[in-house]
Amino acid sequence: MTLATALLFCIVALAAIATPGPTMLLALSNGSRVGVRRALPGMAGAMLSDFVLVGAVALGLGALLAASEFWFGVLKWVGAAYLAWIGLRMLRSAGGIDVAALPAAQHGTPVQIFGKSFLVAVTNPKGYLFCSALLPQFIDPAAAQAPQYLVLAFLFAGLDLAMMLVYAFVGARAVRLLRGRAMRWLDRTCGALLLALAGSLAFYRRGGTTA
Template sequence: MTLTTALLFCIVALAAIATPGPTVLLALSNGSRRGVRGALPGMFGAMLSDFVLVGAVALGLGALLAASEFWFSMLKWVGAAYLAWLGIRMLRSKGGSFERPAEGAAAAPGSGRQVFFKSFLVAVTNPKGYLFCSALLPQFIDPASPQGMQYAIIAVLFAGLDMAVMLVYAFVGAKAMQLLTARAARWIDRTCGAMLLALAGSLAFYRRATP
């Protein structure tokens, strides 16, 4: 992979990542409720999912989803149900999560793990991510060179860009929490919840492109 190819991939990937999707919406919500530091586990979960997606494409799993209606539908409905569940929970937020702990207080046990797995599961159960990566990534792979290292480079670049975008969203959420009242900040959660429900609906009606 040449430097020019890598830069072009970064531009295309950044445009796709910056578009509000489930993981960046969770970063925004987590930032508003927990601060940037508290949102980090979710970002690491999303980054791990990036490596899973790129690895799946390298192994041909994305092509399997594109070819198999059964496995595509299974993953689609699991992903849509999980997004809907998260969206409903965020819509029903009563604001208790916006009570910031005292300075130096420890986070609730297991909360970091929960944030991590929420973001990870949101990404790995979305078949659109596999299909998108299957269509995009091979365009930046040189078939005449070893492909394993090229996919590894793409995975690192993709995860790094994803992390940078999520940090921006989490920072915006954290600043909003500082500037707004608890009631106003609560609407960040509810807005993100409504958007996750909308994404769940769009995923439920999403269809594979037939050859």
């Protein structure tokens, strides 16, 4: 893999990552609730899912999901249900409280924050299909493929982390500026968007369209 190929991959991947999706919305919400530093476990969970997605594509799972209606449906409905559950919890959030005055444990332990972000990302079939369509275009078939996929995984995870830091910082900044009301509206907005994404995922077809 050449430097030019890696740079081109970063440009394409960044354009996709920067689009507000479930992972970025969770980073925004976590940043508003617990601050950027305490939101880092969630970012670590999302980054781990990046390695899982790239590894799955390297092993052919992306192609399997594209070919199998059954397994695609299983992953799709699990992901949609989990997104809807998180969205509903955010919509029902009481909000309007002083975030700084509450113990971090009341917002979720680091393990819980990590697991939520990881599960949201790893159960999204769109990620597998996207990576299975994108990554092979940057792989040199004449060279060893495993090291190339590993490089792409690190690049993808690094870009993901950078964007999540931006979203978490925006969330944390909004709470500082708007005080207690900010968390209520951020939670409800993120919750509504996650529900919309869950609905979109439920009607998502393998060909990249909705039913």
